[in-house]
């Protein structure tokens with residue numbers, strides 16, 4: 302695979318990610334309780350439509366079609382937003398749950414655009430790199446806005462905790478049970494590797510000590 306093909310692959314991945322977001326952002330804006338978050342998501346939807354257009358422009362510069370790859374990473378990140386929107390919470394604590402999921406979406410895009418810019422720059426595709434940088438700046442700004450809105454939401458969530466009655470424990474849904482079982486499997490699968498690295502740290506420790514004595 303040539304570097305140019307890698308770039309096209311990355312751009313198709315981003316194109317799918319942006320299209321998925323065009324679909325998901327209106328529901329996210331509608332679901333958020335805080336006006337500040339609603340506004341951030343609504344404004345970012347307008348920007349996201351622009352990102353789709355910018356990618357189409359890039360593909361026409363490359364003489365390629367933009368479709369051909371589904372971004373499963375963004376699908377997963379959007380699934381986490383959907384889970385946050387289904388949470389049985391109210392007011393600021395509901396929005397507090399949404400903040401992490403929204404930040405993940407933005408940072409996933411930031412990572413994708415940063416990599417694509419690096420590849421385009423290496424290929425001396427200055428015009429394409431320039432267009433991608435405009436989108437990257439908007440993604441970074443959106444991530445910053447979510448985090449600054451989060452500060453007041455979290456303070457409010459903490460203040461609201463005092464007046465809320467302790468909620469009754471509800472039985473777990475099938476989805477929650479599945480997620481819990483998978484998290485235990487994740488832990489189990491990592492155990493051997495964690496034990497290996499702990500052994501390595503023990504083996505390395507005396508060597509480090511003796512080298513620091515020499516100083």
Ligand SMILES: [Fe+2]
Pocket residue numbers: 319348349352410436440
């Ligand atoms: Fe975007």
